Amino acid sequence: MEDHDPIERETPDVAEQSEHDGASIENGVMLVVNQSRIKPPFSVVLATLLYCAEFITASVMCSMYHKTEDTVWLGFTISFVLVPAVLIQMALTFFHRDLGRDRPLVLFLHLLLLGPVVRCLEALVVYYKAGKKEEPYVTISRKIGLKRGHDMPMEWEIGHSERKLAAHRNAFKRTALIQAFLGSTPQLTLQLYATIQEKYFLPTRVALMVITLVSITYGALVCSVLAIQIRYDNYKVRLRPGAYVCMIVWRGLEIATRITSLVLFSTALVHWMIPVGLVNLLFFFFLPWAEFWARRGTLPENVEKNFSKLGTTVVLCMFTLLYACINVFCWSAVQLDLSHRELIEKKQRWDRLAVYYTARFAENCLLIGLWYVHKSDFYEYVCAPMLVVQLVVCYGMAVLFMLLFYQYFHPCKRLFKHNVHDCLHCVCFKGRGRGRGSGEPRNSYSTNATMVLVADELPPGIASRPDDRETDILDIMEAA
16 A cells, blocks of 8 residues: 655745755745754654553453453453454564564564564664764655645655654554554453443553553544545645644544443343444445445555465455444544555545444434433433433534534645535525525535545646656655
């Protein structure tokens, strides 16, 4: 899968940047040569800390289950720890291509499930060594900057250190998704279910639940940011702190209410929980393959050069499984296209977004309603109607924060043909607008396939140049 993650560095204003050493403006393109402003690999450190914290806390929880002879909870807890850990080791080895290199110590540490730790240490060593000696650049990254009314094409010379750090960041973003949705989500669901069934709280279990919730929220945040970067790969994407806060609240509420609804339903109707989960998982797993067969597409050949057709199919199945697990608990923010060389459909499907949240809201309400009807006597000590209202309101707030993000905090909102306000205005005043008499009909949001401007609709400040695609030399993620 081709990457589109821009360099994680500060981008000053055009006027301010020209004053810095190592920056120049030639033919309307700002060339930034300064390579010393590489940002620390915070995402690598955070993903490693979450991995270690969840692994250690789950191990302590397993020892407690072993002492109390809770074999069922013990077996599931071990499975939800080891399965994602093994997949993470395989993913890191695959992304860094270590099997064809002579690194026995690193491979041994991967066997001990310490791969993320050693990779994090490697990234930190690369960061602290960067800038101490001059190094030639290996490629150039070109983006269009959108900041304070300026639409300036910009170029960065990418050095070896920056390229290595980008490779580490990309690998850890994928491991964060694996950890969040193949390990943390089932782990949180299990521990919350065990807490309700046993009717008491354990401090270690509460700590594990908090860590897993943070891990899932971070994984969902990575999904949203990657979706933006893939959709707007020609632009310098920089999110403000307000955007991160809005996305964290949106994703946190969405995931918490979804898992709570599933757990409450499972406590009332235990035997129906497996069919509900399987239907959700299988639907999202086979949906990309059904579209692939309907389009009569062919398998991409750039997943890995040494892979056969069978190997490519296995990798795509694992990728689709991760996609399905994400959509079971929250919106993945991307759509798969298994015939495309990047495996991701770049066109933003707002109709699918609306259908997903509408269907998910109805499903959550149905699950909560069935739980309320069939709840056990234990919930007599809980205000059940208030709990139902809280879950419905929290999911509604999650959708509200999502709309606020697209309306006010999206980094590329200037490129939107219609924003959320226009959509609501069009829906609410559709009938009133028809009665105004003659006039030029306004473009309806519901009739547009996307809210983003296409090439021939770009504003004057962002001219589309055909040669950009030819001279867009090796985005940093392609180089990685």
